[in-house]
Amino acid sequence: MIESQYFNHAVIKNKKIINEDLCMIDFKIENWKGHIPGQYSEMCLTAENGYQAIRPYSIASTPKIDGASFLVEKIPNGEVSSFLYDFSDIGDKIQISNPIGMRFILQNKKxxxxxxxxxxxxxxxxxxxxxxxxxxxxxxxxxxxxxxxxxxxxxxxxxxxxxxxxxxxxxxxxxxxxxxxxxxxxxxxxxxxxxxxxxxxxxxxxxxxxxxxxxxxxxxxxxxxxxxxxx
Ligand SMILES: Cc1cc2nc3c(=O)[nH]c(=O)nc-3n(C[C@H](O)[C@H](O)[C@H](O)COP(=O)(O)OP(=O)(O)OC[C@H]3O[C@@H](n4cnc5c(N)ncnc54)[C@H](O)[C@@H]3O)c2cc1C
Structure with a gap:
């Protein structure tokens, strides 16, 4: 099981089904210190047998100090997106990395x-x-x-x-x-x-x-x- 400083414990605070393939999930994330608009985080799901699946998701909320929201599109037969869309629920715990990437951040110079x-x-x-x-x-x-x-x-x-x-x-x-x-x-x-x-x-x-x-x-x-x- 991944237990590094890289991942933080996160709990689902809210989940909104938008349509047949999109949902928005709000997480409260431990040790979260905000993000720069444009960054993404990796979500790590761990099964009972220890199997883990990790996928990147862009951060959809404005910078906050206690968590972040993610817009997830359900991909047919997609391992992580299908779980998040179909089975995840308020109170579920997963792991979410600190914000990643400086390549796609908002520059706001032009x-x-x-x-x-x-x-x-x-x-x-x-x-x-x-x-x-x-x-x-x-x-x-x-x-x-x-x-x-x-x-x-x-x-x-x-x-x-x-x-x-x-x-x-x-x-x-x-x-x-x-x-x-x-x-x-x-x-x-x-x-x-x-x-x-x-x-x-x-x-x-x-x-x-x-x-x-x-x-x-x-x-x-x-x-x-x-x-x-x-x-
Ligand atoms: C930097 C970054 C940011 C991302 N941000 C978001 C985000 O904000 N919201 C979001 O919904 N997704 C985002 N993604 C895509 C996400 O990381 C996953 O790839 C996606 O959710 C599919 O994962 P899965 O485990 O459900 O599917 P998998 O089990 O990995 O794949 C199942 C099948 O679906 C195909 N597939 C994988 N991804 C896609 C796709 N996007 N469209 C169509 N077919 C696909 C695969 O080729 C495979 O055949 C991002 C990807 C990157 C690289």
Whole structure:
């Protein structure tokens, strides 16, 4: 069993099922000292026979001193995500590492643009709420197959189609005013070529590759940061 200073004891304080494949889990974590928006932690599950499974998850909450929240997408037959989505419950104990990674943290030196698909929105919930608390500007693009997957729609809808650009690719909600297409060459036409942007892309490997290809054809100088969740 892993018992190093690297992992902390954590207990589930709250769990919200968002839709058929997403949930948000809030943990109280021992020895937690906050995080930098964009960092992730490793979760370690231990079975009764001692078998352990460890997976990284982006921290979705704004920095706090007593714990963190994680947006988990249930992957079919996924060992850790299925357990967290289907079986974990309030009061359950697991181990969570201290925050990891300085590569994808919010720089906030230029105008931040967040580009996410699905659960790739997780680090941007942390980053955008952090910026909102400081009343600072950002743009957010989020692709989801359905409306319920736009997990932070309500808190951003006042900026719909000005700073917040959600797109739904499978469902067709009535009176939907956001985007309906996948990321494409017209997605970023609203950006001002005379401004300086730092661009953050997060989601599946395929989504990140697609986004990078599209962005490489735009004649704007971006600082680009990517986080790939897997295939
Ligand atoms: C830095 C980092 C941050 C991450 N943050 C998050 C997060 O905030 N929220 C989140 O839900 N996930 C996140 N992930 C993905 C997460 O770590 C796991 O890979 C994912 O939950 C699947 O683990 P599992 O044990 O359920 O599946 P596994 O048992 O490891 O895999 C089962 C099958 O699913 C495939 N698979 C694995 N991951 C994915 C995927 N993302 N999409 C489609 N198929 C996949 C595998 O190839 C395998 O065939 C992050 C990954 C990285 C590298």
């Amino acid at each position: 105008i931040p643009i967040f580009i996410a698909s699905g659960s790739g929105i997780a680090p941007f919930i942390s980053m955008s709420n952090y910026l909102k608390n400081k009343r600072e500007l950002f743009y957010m693009y989020h692709w989801s197959k359905n409306f319920s997957g736009l997990v932070n729609f309500m808190e951003n809808k006042k900026d719909l189609n000005s700073f917040y650009f959600p797109s739904i690719t499978r469902e067709k909600p009535l009176n939907w005013l956001g985007g309906k297409e996948r990321i494409n060459s017209k997605t970023f036409i609203n950006l001002d070529k005379n401004k300086n942007y730092e661009l953050y892309i997060c989601g599946s490997d395929l989504f990140v590759e697609n986004a990078l290809e599209i962005i490489s054809k735009i004649k704007i100088n971006f600082d680009i940061y990517t986080e790939r969740f897997g295939s």
